[in-house]
Amino acid sequence: MSEDQNVVYIGRKPVMAYVLAVISYMNTPDAKEVVLKARGRAITTAVDVAEVTRRRFMQKLQIDKINIGTEELTEQDGRKRSVSTIEITLKVKPTP
Amino acid sequence: MSEDQNVVYIGRKPVMAYVLAVISYMNTPDAKEVVLKARGRAITTAVDVAEVTRRRFMQKLQIDKINIGTEELTEQDGRKRSVSTIEITLKVKPTP
Numbered sequence: 001m002s003e004d005q006n007v008v009y010i011g012r013k014p015v016m017a018y019v020l021a022v023i024s025y026m027n028t029p030d031a032k033e034v035v036l037k038a039r040g041r042a043i044t045t046a047v048d049v050a051e052v053t054r055r056r057f058m059q060k061l062q063i064d065k066i067n068i069g070t071e072e073l074t075e076q077d078g079r080k081r082s083v084s085t086i087e088i089t090l091k092v093k094p095t096p
Numbered sequence: 097m098s099e100d101q102n103v104v105y106i107g108r109k110p111v112m113a114y115v116l117a118v119i120s121y122m123n124t125p126d127a128k129e130v131v132l133k134a135r136g137r138a139i140t141t142a143v144d145v146a147e148v149t150r151r152r153f154m155q156k157l158q159i160d161k162i163n164i165g166t167e168e169l170t171e172q173d174g175r176k177r178s179v180s181t182i183e184i185t186l187k188v189k190p191t192p
Contacts, residue, residue: 040140041140043139043140043143044136044137044139044140044180047139047164047180047182048180050164051164051165051166051178051180055166063164066162066163066164067162068143068146068147068159068162068184069147070147070151082147084140084143084144084147086143088164
């Protein structure tokens, strides 16, 4: 299995598109966690996806960790611009 | 000191307005940490404020914790709407 298979990149689609991607990934055999990655304006969508997924659809998921960071992008005209990023890891709750 | 004094609520102002609020709070005596709170679209701004503050202005600050959640808002017409929230705690790095 490739390392990136459990990453869902969040962009400009509606929240539910990504929620469905998370649910279908988590329903594959042996799936234990999924990482939501977003930058810029999509950060809000990533938080929405995490919240909607674990509250409405998969109560067995919990937020394992959240990292924020900065990426340097080069614009078409060559100028550099910094953009904030977020990574939210959702994990199956350990059975007690 | 009131418990909420170290909270910066992030809204629609430019990122730098909140960065300055964080810097001036952190320069008061005994300030050890500050909490950025935002919801909805302002979540992206909160991440930007955290990143710009600790990268460009206060390298002694680190991200201590990040929590996300959901709040239920009641619209003026009485309908309920869920909105995602974020809380980012920035803390002075322990001196080794």
